[in-house]
Amino acid sequence: MLLQIHEPGETPEPHALERGLAVGIDLGTTNSVVAIIHSHEDRAEVLRDQCGDGLIPSVVAYVGDEPVVGRAALAMQIEQHGRVVSSVKRLMGRGIGDVKMLGGSLPYELADDSAGGMVRLKIDDRAVSPVEVSADILRALKARAETKLDQPVDRAVITVPAYFDDAARIATKDAAALAGLEVLRLVNEPTAAALAYGLDTAAEGLYAIYDLGGGTFDISLLRLEKGVFRVLATGGDAALGGDDFDHALAEWVIADQKLGKLTPVGARALLIAARHAKEALTAQDSVWLDCDVDGHVLHVNVMRDVFDQLVDGLIARTLRACRQVLIDARVEAADVQGVVLVGGSTRVPAVRHRVSKFFGREPLADIDPDEVVAIGAAQQAKALTQGSDTLLLDVTPLSLGIETMGGIVEKVIERNTPIPVTKGQEFTTYQDGQSGMLIHVLQGERETVDACRSLGRFELKGIPPMVAGSARILVKFAVDADGLVTVSAEERLTGAKAEIEIKPSYGLTEDEMAGMLRDSLTHAREDMERRLLIEARVEAERVLLALSAALKADGKLLDAAEKAAIDGAIAQVRQAMSSEDRDRISATVDILEQATHGFAQKRMDRAIAQALTGHSLDEVEKSMATDEPNDRAVADATSAAGRK
Amino acid sequence: MMIGGEHKAIPRAALAECWSCKGPVSVQAIFCHTCGAAQPPRQIDHFARLGFEPGFDLDIDLLEKRYLGFQRSVHPDRFANKSARDRAMAEQQSVSLNEAFETLNDPLRRASYLLQLKGQTASVAKDQTVDDPALLMEAMEAREALAEAESVEAIEKLAIKAGADAINLLSEISKAFAADDLAAANRLTTRLKYLRKFLEETRARRVALESF
Ligand SMILES: Nc1ncnc2c1ncn2[C@@H]1O[C@H](COP(=O)(O)OP(=O)(O)OP(=O)(O)O)[C@@H](O)[C@H]1O
Ligand SMILES: [Mg+2]
Numbered sequence: 001m002l003l004q005i006h007e008p009g010e011t012p013e014p015h016a017l018e019r020g021l022a023v024g025i026d027l028g029t030t031n032s033v034v035a036i037i038h039s040h041e042d043r044a045e046v047l048r049d050q051c052g053d054g055l056i057p058s059v060v061a062y063v064g065d066e067p068v069v070g071r072a073a074l075a076m077q078i079e080q081h082g083r084v085v086s087s088v089k090r091l092m093g094r095g096i097g098d099v100k101m102l103g104g105s106l107p108y109e110l111a112d113d114s115a116g117g118m119v120r121l122k123i124d125d126r127a128v129s130p131v132e133v134s135a136d137i138l139r140a141l142k143a144r145a146e147t148k149l150d151q152p153v154d155r156a157v158i159t160v161p162a163y164f165d166d167a168a169r170i171a172t173k174d175a176a177a178l179a180g181l182e183v184l185r186l187v188n189e190p191t192a193a194a195l196a197y198g199l200d201t202a203a204e205g206l207y208a209i210y211d212l213g214g215g216t217f218d219i220s221l222l223r224l225e226k227g228v229f230r231v232l233a234t235g236g237d238a239a240l241g242g243d244d245f246d247h248a249l250a251e252w253v254i255a256d257q258k259l260g261k262l263t264p265v266g267a268r269a270l271l272i273a274a275r276h277a278k279e280a281l282t283a284q285d286s287v288w289l290d291c292d293v294d295g296h297v298l299h300v301n302v303m304r305d306v307f308d309q310l311v312d313g314l315i316a317r318t319l320r321a322c323r324q325v326l327i328d329a330r331v332e333a334a335d336v337q338g339v340v341l342v343g344g345s346t347r348v349p350a351v352r353h354r355v356s357k358f359f360g361r362e363p364l365a366d367i368d369p370d371e372v373v374a375i376g377a378a379q380q381a382k383a384l385t386q387g388s389d390t391l392l393l394d395v396t397p398l399s400l401g402i403e404t405m406g407g408i409v410e411k412v413i414e415r416n417t418p419i420p421v422t423k424g425q426e427f428t429t430y431q432d433g434q435s436g437m438l439i440h441v442l443q444g445e446r447e448t449v450d451a452c453r454s455l456g457r458f459e460l461k462g463i464p465p466m467v468a469g470s471a472r473i474l475v476k477f478a479v480d481a482d483g484l485v486t487v488s489a490e491e492r493l494t495g496a497k498a499e500i501e502i503k504p505s506y507g508l509t510e511d512e513m514a515g516m517l518r519d520s521l522t523h524a525r526e527d528m529e530r531r532l533l534i535e536a537r538v539e540a541e542r543v544l545l546a547l548s549a550a551l552k553a554d555g556k557l558l559d560a561a562e563k564a565a566i567d568g569a570i571a572q573v574r575q576a577m578s579s580e581d582r583d584r585i586s587a588t589v590d591i592l593e594q595a596t597h598g599f600a601q602k603r604m605d606r607a608i609a610q611a612l613t614g615h616s617l618d619e620v621e622k623s624m625a626t627d628e629p630n631d632r633a634v635a636d637a638t639s640a641a642g643r644k
Numbered sequence: 645m646m647i648g649g650e651h652k653a654i655p656r657a658a659l660a661e662c663w664s665c666k667g668p669v670s671v672q673a674i675f676c677h678t679c680g681a682a683q684p685p686r687q688i689d690h691f692a693r694l695g696f697e698p699g700f701d702l703d704i705d706l707l708e709k710r711y712l713g714f715q716r717s718v719h720p721d722r723f724a725n726k727s728a729r730d731r732a733m734a735e736q737q738s739v740s741l742n743e744a745f746e747t748l749n750d751p752l753r754r755a756s757y758l759l760q761l762k763g764q765t766a767s768v769a770k771d772q773t774v775d776d777p778a779l780l781m782e783a784m785e786a787r788e789a790l791a792e793a794e795s796v797e798a799i800e801k802l803a804i805k806a807g808a809d810a811i812n813l814l815s816e817i818s819k820a821f822a823a824d825d826l827a828a829a830n831r832l833t834t835r836l837k838y839l840r841k842f843l844e845e846t847r848a849r850r851v852a853l854e855s856f
Contacts, residue, residue, distance in 0.1 A: 184724060228712050316856035323854065327847050358856075384724040391716045418742045420720060420735055480735070481720040538727045542681075546665035549679035554667065600666035607659055607668035 020152035022184060022385045023047075023145050024377025026159050026192070027134065027172065029089040029215030029241060030344065031055040033374035034141040036149065037382040044196070044378040046371050047148045054371055056144065059086040060136045062123045069140035077272060081265045082109065083123055087243055088137075090215045091119050091130040092175075093167030098239065109264055118171070131171050135178035142179060155182045157381040159373050161216040162188035163236035163397050165443050166455050166485045173482075184384045186482040189213075190220035191231055191394050192376030193342045197367055198224045199379060199390070205337035206232075208325075210355055210363070211373075212318060213343035215241040219322050221329045221336070230393040233328035233416045235321040240314065242278070242345040248310040249274040249289075253300055259293060266294035277302050282347050308350045315354050322358060328416050339363040342372055394419055396479045400455075403440035405430060407449045412477050415445065419483060424476040426492075433465045437473060441487050460489045462496040529582075536585040540577050543589050544570065547596060550603070557602045569595040660686055663733070674718060674737055682718055682733040685740035689761060693744040698761055700821040700829075702748060711745040752840055755817055755833040764826050776831065783838050790846060796853050803846040810839045 024044070026033045033054050035046045046054040053071075061073035061084045068076070077084045085108065091099065096110065096119050111120040111127030120127040138158075145153045158181075160172050169186055176183045187195075190209035197203065204224050211218040218236040222229055250270045254262070262270065273291035280287040281304050289300045326333060341363045345351060356362050383390065396419050401411040404427070412425045429437065437460045444452030463471050472492040479485050490497045547570070555563070569592040576588040662669045664681035671686040672693070691698045694710050716722075718737040723730055747753045786806070793799045813836045820829035 185721070228716075230712075319856040320851070323851050323856075327851070354856075380721075383721060387722075391712065391719060392721060393715065393719070418746065420739045421742055422739045423743075478739075481738075535728065539729070542664065542727050542730065546662075546679040546681060550665040550667050553678045596666065600661070603667045604659075604661060611659060 020154040021145070021149060022155040022157070022381040023141075023153055024157045024159075024192075024374050024379065024381045025138065025141055025181075026189070026371075026374035026377060027089065027137065027141075027175075028058055028213055028373075029087050029243065030058055030213065031370065032058050032137055032141055033371055034145050035371070035374040035378035036145065037378050039382075039386060044375040046374060047145050049144070054374075056137070056140060057086075058089065058137050059084060060088075060133050061085075062126075062128070067136045069137055078265075078269060081268050085121055085123070085128070085133050087215055088121075088130045088133040090239060090243065091121075092134065093165065093169075093171040094119060094130075131175045132178065134172065134175035138176055138179035138181060142181060154180060155184050155381070155385070157185050157187055157192075157377045157384065158183055159189045159192045159377050160186050160483075161211075161236065161238055162190050162218040162220055162234040163216065163238045164483075165238070165398055165453050166483070167453070168238065169483055173484075183482075184381055186484075187377055187380050187392070188218070188220070188231075188234065188394055188397075188483070189216075189373050190218045190234065190342065191222070191229065191392060192374075192380065193340060193367075193372045194220065194222045194224065194376070195229055195379050195390070195392060196372045196376035197340050197364075198222075198229060200367070203338060206331065206335055208322070208336045208339045208359065209342060210318070210322070210339060210346065211236075211342035212345040212351060213241050214345070215239070215243050217241055217318050217321070219318070219325050221325055221331065227390045228393065229390065231395045231418075232331070233325045234395055234397045235325040235328070236397070237317060237321060240317060241343075242275070242348075244314055245278055245311050245345065245348065246271050246274040248314065249278055249302070249307060252306070252310055253289065253298065257296065257298060257300065259296060263294050269293055270298075273298070278307065278348070281307050282349060304349070311348070311350060315351055318351075319354060319358050322355075333359050336361070340367065340372075341365065342367075342369050344370060394481070394483070396421065396483060398443045399445055400477050400479070400485060401442050401452075402427070402475055403442060403449050409442050409444075409447060409449055409452055412475065413479065417479075419479045420481050422476060422478045424474050427473045427475060428469050429463065429466065429471040429473075430468050432468050434468070434471070435463050435465070436461045437463065437471075437489070439475060439487070439489050441477075441485070443485070455485060456487075458487070458489070460491065460496060462494070463491050464494050466493075533580060533582045533585075536582045537577055540573055540585050540589050543592060544573060547592070550596075550599070554599075554603050554606075557606065558599060562598065566592075566595050566599065663729070674714060682723070682730060682737055684733050685737050690744035690747045690757060693740060694748065696748075698758060700751075700755060700758055700818050702754065704749070707745070707748055711741060711749075714741050751814055751817075752833070752836050755821075755829065755836065758821065759826065759830055759833060762826055764830050776834065779835055779838060783842070786842050787845070790842070790849060793849070796850055799846050799850050799853070803843060803850070806839055806843050806846065810836060810843065813839065 021036065023034050023036045033046060033056070035044045035054075037044045048054045049056075056070040057074045059070065059073040059077070061068040061076045061080055063076065063080055063083055073084055074086075077086070099108075099110070099119060109122040111122040118129055118131070120129050121133070142153055142156075156176065158172060158176055160169055164172075172186065173183050190211045193209050193211060194207060197209075198207075204226070207222050207224055209218070209220045209222065211220075216236065216238050217240040218234065220234040221232045223232055250267075253259070253270060253274065269291055270293050273289050277287050277289040281302065285304045287302055289298060289302050291298045326336075336359055339355060339359045339361060341352070341355070346355070346363075346369055352363060379388075379390075380392065382388065395416045396413060397415060399411045399415045400413040401409040404410045410425070410427075413421060413423050417423075427437070438457060439460060440449070440457045441455040442449060442452040443455050446452055460473060463473070473489055474492055475487065475489045477485060477487050488497065547566075551566075558566070569588070573585070573588040573592050576584045579585070658671050659668050660671050660683070661667070662676040662679060662681060662683065665676060665679035667676065667678045669676050669678075669683055671688055673683055675682055685693070689698060694707060694714070696702060696707070715738060718734045718741065720731065720735050720738060723734040726734070747757050786802070790799065790802055793802060813832055817829055817832045817836065820826075820832055
């Protein structure tokens with residue numbers, strides 16, 4: 001099978017002993033949270049500040065030498081408006097066309113070179129990418145965790161909206177790399193919430209997770225059963241959240257007060273005031289919006305009814321997505337046993353009301369909607385580093401396809417397909433003698449290229465001259481457990497191949513990345529060397545363990561001389577492993593593999609001989625059968641793990 | 645459960661070499677019985693992968709139980725601490741299990757796949773025109789009825805009828821496979837495919853009419 005399994009340059013997970021702690025991070029549009037589960041414990045601890053606050057506002061102020069993150073940055077929003085950045089998650093992996101205006105102005109200033117690639121924000125004379133801003137937030141989270149735990153933290157499970165596309169996922173991973181965090185896994189936010197909720201309450205059955213945060217909306221349907229968390233379908237909108245509620249209210253104020261065009265500062269001030277008013281309306285029926293906008297001193301009364309009407313269309317959009325997810329999962333609203341609300345915007349009474357009406361039941365409110373995602377991330381971080389009995393099966397949120405004639409998208413992987421997944425589809429040439437084929441990879445649900453998001457283009461070259469329609473080009477898509485996409489293409493008759501790791505124009509280039517890594521003074525190079533050494537050791541250890549199992553089972557096939565030769569080669573490997581010399585380790589492993597060649601041959605010959613003569617094969621057959629799950633397969637897995 | 649029976653000889657083709665300890669393993673094995681290494685998924689059919697004989701009638705609960713059980717042991721989350729090669733093998737297994745389960749869990753896909761296994765593909769292939777005038781006629785009529793349906797209730801009625809037809813078709817398909825009448829199975833599967841498409845359209849129409 002032609003499968004692109006891991007990204008180039010990725011190295012195996014080095015042993016826990018040599019590493020720092022692993023945490024779970026909810027990197028939110030408005031607020032971020034970091035949590036951990038200590039070894040030998042089940043409960044997650046949210047890492048809080050001195051005041052007991054677990055939320056860190058996802059706001060960065062570029063004033064002085066070091067970026068200021070969190071509450072302190074929030075407090076500078078008005079005075080230092082040009083240097084304070086918020087809601088940057090909305091811009092992750094996005095182009096300038098995706099940015100929303102208010103009163104004819106953007107609440108940020110954009111750098112001029114933004115055209116084409118990912119937007120960049122202008123801060124004084126610098127252009128800062130959303131990836132860098134996210135990295136600064138992640139650094140602050142890492143620092144908080146290290147201070148609280150008094151130990152280095154260098155790995156994390158980071159959550160992303162389920163509906164995030166590939167570009168936004170890659171941008172998130174890039175941000176983590178800049179912050180010196182290895183991403184153990186990107187987990188979808190609603191899935192993380194379900195994990196935390198399910199493990200906490202031992203809930204079983206069909207659950208809907210409705211997550212409306214500051215910038216994004218996700219709806220996921222999961223089946224919870226005996227430690228298995230299976231996502232049946234997921235949907236949402238990566239640009240719909242509380243920020244849009246603020247926006248709707250601000251637009252209303254502009255119209256009501258006949259404000260006309262605003263400056264960026266004015267737009268920012270109005271949005272902040274709108275957000276305060278909105279939040280106050282959750283507990284009151286009527287509030288005053290007070291704000292100074294470009295010289296106008298506003299004192300506007302806002303009634304809950306008015307606000308409800310303003311956001312009516314936005315809530316309707318979330319419910320439409322809910323309907324679609326029910327259809328995709330082939331279930332009815334009545335089949336859903338519980339609706340879990342996640343995210344600050346689910347506090348809005350109109351949201352609660354409409355969601356409970358849609359599902360025909362009161363949503364569950366026995367969890368903290370602000371922290372549940374980070375807790376789920378911490379649980380997954382623990383599972384990945386220390387093992388676990390639970391199983392998380394997720395899906396790909398968006399269909400993947402390639403452009404065909406006439407700007408039509410041919411889907412290769414449908415949305416809601418369980419991941420990891422690999423799927424291929426054959427295409428052919430449409431002109432005689434066509435020697436190359438441009439493959440344009442798209443993500444989205446619409447039929448036409450313009451309506452989907454472009455993930456990248458690559459060219460398959462070297463197709464030999466053939467009549468139109470006779471080449472057989474196999475395009476393979478792979479989506480891994482992080483939801484990241486790899487695409488490869490192969491001409492089947494000649495074997496011409498092309499492959500891309502999707503680095504969308506929205507992501508950072510390798511050069512930019514390398515430059516930033518240098519800037520941020522992480523010792524990338526040394527780190528790489530160390531990881532390669534660890535990788536070589538892990539591989540050598542694997543070879544020794546496999547061989548020792550083989551010797552235990554079939555060692556009797558060897559005579560004394562053969563056995564001695566193998567033992568000698570084993571000793572060489574052991575010695576090499578205790579050195580720091582990666583090449584020596586690899587060389588001795590090669591020699592060992594050579595030395596055991598005859599042994600492998602003997603084992604195979606015996607098995608074939610037994611198979612051919614049809615002798616009592618009880619032993620062979622028993623051990624080779626594919627047994628019931630939970631029985632032998634699992635026993636093998638655990639014993640293999642136990643041996644390391 | 646054992647694949648291949650209790651005392652049958654293992655054919656040569658059923659043996660493969662473990663990539664890790666180089667010993668013999670069954671092509672169906674997910675893990676090597678000697679060294680415990682996850683094996684790459686080999687070329688076996690989806691039924692065999694989940695421990696079934698090829699056939700249309702399937703114990704869905706058992707299918708799901710096996711799928712989840714196997715997935716529990718090979719899912720990438722279980723291999724985060726292993727070497728790159730171990731992880732790659734397990735991930736490929738996980739991919740194959742997903743594919744096998746997705747194919748067998750849906751009766752339409754299962755029927756199409758079974759026909760393909762038995763060398764019958766023609767009329768269920770994607771976008772192929774169908775040589776069944778009666779079916780085309782019916783499909784057209786159904787579509788007209790849907791286009792004329794103006795209310796959620798009217799659409800619901802059409803959907804309920806189509807749903808009932810689909811259930812009947814499933815039992816007919818099952819009978820055709822049981823009688824090894826592949827031509828009939830093929831024809832009925834094509835019919836089911838059309839019905840499914842129609843059902844999807846009714847849902848889409850319903851959502852479009854629904855107000856939130
Ligand atoms: N009491 C309240 N009433 C109304 N809205 C509220 C209330 N409290 C918080 N919010 C809104 O919730 C949003 C923040 O929610 P949350 O912290 O869950 O988002 P996030 O996780 O940062 O964002 P996302 O998940 O979209 O990336 C903001 O828009 C905020 O105004
Ligand atoms: Mg959130």
